Amino acid sequence: MRGAVTAELALGLPILLAVTSGMVWLLSVGAAQVRTVDAAREAARAAARGDEVAVAGAVGERVAPDGVRVEVAHEAGRVTARAAGHVPGPGGLFDFLPGADVRAEAVAVVEEDG
Numbered sequence: 202m203r204g205a206v207t208a209e210l211a212l213g214l215p216i217l218l219a220v221t222s223g224m225v226w227l228l229s230v231g232a233a234q235v236r237t238v239d240a241a242r243e244a245a246r247a248a249a250r251g252d253e254v255a256v257a258g259a260v261g262e263r264v265a266p267d268g269v270r271v272e273v274a275h276e277a278g279r280v281t282a283r284a285a286g287h288v289p290g291p292g293g294l295f296d297f298l299p300g301a302d303v304r305a306e307a308v309a310v311v312e313e314d315g
Contacts, residue, residue: 223295230303237284237286239264239265242282242305245273269303275311280308286303288300
C-alpha cells in the first residue's frame, strides 16, 4: 500500500495536465474572439471618421489576432466591418481538434463633416 499514492499520482497527473492545456486553449479562443470583435469595431470606427477603406481595414488588422482578416464596406451612410479568421487547434494530445473559427461584424454611421 505504500506505493499506491505514487501510482495514483503517476496515472492522474497526465490527465490533469491534458485537461489544463485544453482549458488554456479554450481561454485563448475566447481571447481571440474578443480581439476579433475589437478589430471589427475599430475598423468601422476608423472608416466612419473618414479614413479610406484600406486604411480602416489595416487599423482593424493591427488589433486582430494572427490569421484574422478585416473587410470594410460603405453602404448608404453606414460602414460595415467584418472580421473573420481561424484559430488553430491546441496540438499535442488535442491534435484531433480542428481549431475554431472566429468572426465579428460592426456597423457605424458615417460621420458628417461639420
